[in-house]
Amino acid sequence: MLSMHRRIAIGLTAAGVATSLLAGCSSSGSTSSAGASAQATASGPVKLTYWSWAPNMDQVVALWNKSHPNIQVTVEKQASGDDLLTKVITAAKAGGAPDLVQAEYQALPTLVSNNVLADISKQDGSASSKFAAGIWKQVTLGSNAVYAIPQDSGxxxxxxxxxxxxxxxxxxxxxxxxxxxxxxxxxxxxxxxxxxxxxxxxxxxxxxxxxxxxxxxxxxxxxxxxxxxxxxxxxxxxxxxxxxxxxxxxxxxxxxxxxxxxxxxxxxxxxxxxxxxxxxxxxxxxxxxxxxxxxxxxxxxxxxxxxxxxWGGSSTAVTNNSKHQDAAAQFALWLNTDPTAVAALVKDASDYPAASDAQSGGALATAPDFFSNQPDFYTTAAKIAATTAPxxxxxxxxxxxxxxxxxxxxxxxxxxxxxxxxxxxxxxxxxxxxxxxxxxxx
Amino acid sequence: MTQDATGVSAPASVSALPARLRRIGWAPTVGLLAGAVYCLIPVVWVLIAATKSTAQLFSTFTLFPGSGLLSNLHDLSAYRNGEFWTWMLNSAFYAGVGALLSAAVSGISGYALAKYRFAGRNAIFNTLLAGVLMPPVVLAIPQYLLMAKAGLADSYWSVLLPSILSPYGIYLARIYAAGSIPDSLLEASRIDGASEWRTFRSVALPMMAPGLVTVFLFQFVAIWNNFLLPFIMLGDDSKFPVTVGLFTLLKQGAQAPSAYTLVVTGSLISVLPLIVLFLSLQRYWRLDLLSGAVKS
CATH class of the missing domain: 3.40.190.10 (Periplasmic binding protein-like II)
Structure with a gap:
């Protein structure tokens, strides 16, 4: 992975050379953004794209699409890791970032300082009560803004x-x-x-x-x-x-x-x-x-x-590139706090939910199959989770x-x-x- | 695969030599065998690992085949309703169409550079040489920014277009055209009244065919194995080639285990088209040796 960063770094420095080599290929076009969001019209449903790496996220999102005909979300499955961070930042610079991205907590300051993420405190600010203070602090970066909704924790x-x-x-x-x-x-x-x-x-x-x-x-x-x-x-x-x-x-x-x-x-x-x-x-x-x-x-x-x-844990963030930030913020909140959605995240995407209510009962009532010999696995886990240092x-x-x-x-x-x-x-x-x-x- | 090609032809040429020269040089033979083993062991590993189930993959002896090949294939095909085969088709599209167009562009450009004298010819050729020295990965991000400006990011074109122009292909085609097409043949064609296009198509092109097959193969393998360009260009996972697609299976975040068996089986399947392609196009390479003997 390191070598890829080096290559990308080399790539950026070589931008000038490449521009001259490829001058013939570029056409003078209006700035456009890739992804379905740009094509949404006033009459049809709002279309959002969501970059996520969690397995079966498309199945969780299918629940939303069924109950929200006016806001349709498409999951584009990505590979997790630092390479995705580079990809998101590059796409955002070119105006082509998706509406929503899954982002690890430790990546949020990088994304914010690169001006990738939208402040959704107006839409979702009231959600803070649903999360432990230490977790919520990671998505606000200690400011008044809200840059993401916590999804899972580790x-x-x-x-x-x-x-x-x-x-x-x-x-x-x-x-x-x-x-x-x-x-x-x-x-x-x-x-x-x-x-x-x-x-x-x-x-x-x-x-x-x-x-x-x-x-x-x-x-x-x-x-x-x-x-x-x-x-x-x-x-x-x-x-x-x-x-x-x-x-x-x-x-x-x-x-x-x-x-x-x-x-x-x-x-x-x-x-x-x-x-x-x-x-x-x-x-x-x-x-x-x-x-x-x-x-x-x-x-x-x-x-x-x-x-x-x-160790680990991630959030759902709305990008500045998105033309439908309200709709995207609404989806992000639903995905991580709605009981049906969180239950599906736990069951299908193997997430350990960040929302405090979801850490006991429901889909986490029984121990994971691999630890069936420890029936109180998630009860113990919830107690430990509450002691997480910020x-x-x-x-x-x-x-x-x-x-x-x-x-x-x-x-x-x-x-x-x-x-x-x-x-x-x-x-x-x-x-x-x-x-x-x-x-x-x- | 290139090692295989030379490996096959080597015994034939050795047997043609007089007996006293047929003594085996032990040092080079052992060296080559060691090289072959070094190259083949990973292939063998993939081949054997693809037959193991998740439970067997890391617990049984490395070179002992498992019993999970069929279920691995089934799981791989079932993954998100056959997403893997979409990736394979995408790879075939990018590599097939890209390599074909690249061979065509390289053929025409190489021929023009080798057989016509015009102002700026050397400048163009030197620029191309500089392009040969520049690794394509360096260009991926600038190309992405350009594609995004043109509104083509995250489309099939964004991966296809940068693959068409291959400085190395043009360079190779130029060298090949210069070496294999005698000027006298082109002059004869012109005296017979053929147009320049006809001369190229009917006289030069057939003679360049082995060279262009080489360019096609090189480009096909390069595009098939390319990772960074499609990784940067594409967001929509239904447009991913198999390299980027398998990467998403390997990195599913901390909470989900890497789907090792699927990735290993997928890697094995993704190599098969390359092997088939090389074996079926190998005979054009042999032609290469004969066509070099045209006297001018």
Whole structure:
């Protein structure tokens, strides 16, 4: 993915050359926007396009189309990730962005600073009561505007192999100290097994763990930003995982690879620090282990505390390109708060809903199939979700994340100092913000 | 596939050599075999992995075939009412029509550059050479901005048009026309009273055919495998080619697992047309060797 960003960057710098090469192909036309929205007429129904990556989103939207004949929404399924962010920003610059986009919370400041998203506080501002304050803050960026409606959330939890924990006599850790003790004990019992791995590919998880420890990577006052990726809380988290990697008590290979799937499947790895959506991933990556897992709250830094971070989660946003922002805002609100819609999101799109009411009962009354041995899965999950620490995102999270991949990738491979990697990440992010022209304090 | 082509012809040429030259050079043979294994292992992996069910994919021995091929094919076809086959048809359309038009444009341009003398010929050719050196990915975003200005973004044209003009194809056609069409033949045609167009169509074009088949194949593979251009250009997933389509299956967000079995099976199917195409057009390449022997 990194290489693609580089290519895109090269592409932008080469724009001048290309313009001259292709001058013959361009026709002098009026600025137009792709997508159905532009073609809507006063007489026919309003047509909206919606870029989303969630599986079966078209089925959820079909419910809306059935009950709202005057506003017809078409889902155009996209691949999730930073590449989509680039695509949306490029399309918006050319006036061709769809009416609605699914956007991860950490992408919102980037989209807002690129002027992609419309402020829908007039239409949907009253929806704030339906969401936890920490989640709502992510879509307002701490301002009076509303840039998106929260869709799903990913509170962090601890997933472990119940059978193997019993076999090796490990206790389910309630603190990170116990977690480290478990990792060391497992090494003594069976050196071929690892408690878990530190994945330098998944900056989102690291961000969530830092969030739990109380980190606040980006803060802003007025138009001045402050970057504090190497604050004391994050240093504590980086040092903790760095030590585990260094003394070999956990693995240092990335997640979401065939090798990782195999390790989960055959029990080489016994636990996974992940989010509420983990059952879906496990059922795809480690189908052989169905019914052998259990979920518990994330280990804490101080015994008796009750805080978690989040990993992933996304929102539904309306773009500035949209010619029908009122209709789009109405749809976004319906999709994420209407009981029928949210039930369909949970059932068909495997979302863990962001709306507080939807986190218990309804479609979440029974545990996910993969965790049928833990019937109160979602009751426990809702309790944990309520303890989520607020997240603070900045306008260049993608840069910070790719700096994380580079710096921590090397550090994990060489089992070297994670603190130095964290400083690199901080400096790279800070330098990029200054280069982009943001006012940065300190 | 090019390795296969040379691999097939190599033994034939070796056997034509005198016996004393037929000693096997062990170092190059081992080197080539290692290269072949290096290239073929991923193909074999895809082939075997496509036969595994979700439960088998990461839990059974890598090179041991599974039992899920039919259900994988069924699931892939069933995915969103056969969306995969729409993507395959789109890819076939982009690559087939794009490569055909590209071969036509390259043929005419290459012929003109090789056989006519006109002002600015070298300037055009040098510009083209610069175009050959520029990777097409660099152009994707500027091309998108242009297409959006022309109101063509997110249409079939937005992927097709940029694929037609291939500097490398024109370059190849020019070299090929210069090498394979004797000037005396064109003069004879003109003396017989053929128009320039007739000369090109009836005399030059048949002689350029092997070169143009090469251009067609190159372009077909390039468009078929292209990712960034359609990724940037298209928003509507029913217009996606198979490369971009499979990517959406792989990245469905954190809460849904990647549909690995579908992607692996889809990748396997998406390679088949390329293999068929190469095998069926290979004989035109052999013709290539003979046509080089025209005396002028």
């Amino acid at each position: 509170p962090l939890m601890f997933f472990y192999r119940k059978d193997l924990f019993a076999k090796y006599g490990l206790t389910v850790p309630t603190t990170w100290d116990q977690f480290a003790a478990d990792a060391a004990k497992l090494q003594k019992e069976d050196s071929t097994k690892k408690l878990t791995t530190f994945s330098s590919n998944d900056a989102g998880l690291f961000a969530g763990l830092a969030q739990q420890a109380g980190a606040s990577w980006w803060t802003s006052s007025g138009d001045t930003w402050k970057v504090a990726i190497n604050d004391a809380a994050t240093q504590k988290v980086a040092g903790f995982w760095g030590n585990l990697v260094k003394n070999g008590s956990i693995d240092n290979q990335p997640m979401y690879t065939p090798a990782w799937n195999k390790a989960l499947n055959d029990g080489t790895q016994l636990a996974w620090v992940s989010a509420v959506w983990a059952p879906g991933v496990l059922s795809g990556s480690a189908p052989a282990t169905k019914g052998k897992w259990a979920m518990a709250a994330l280990p804490q830094w101080t015994a008796g505390a009750n805080v978690t971070g989040s 997240a603070a995102w900045g306008p260049n999270v993608n840069v910070a994340y790719s700096a994380f991949k580079d710096a921590f990738g090397k550090a994990a491979q060489n089992k070297s100092d994670f603190g130095a990697a964290l400083n690199t990440m901080d400096q790279t992010t800070l330098a990029d913000m200054q280069k982009q022209g943001f006012k940065v304090a300190g």
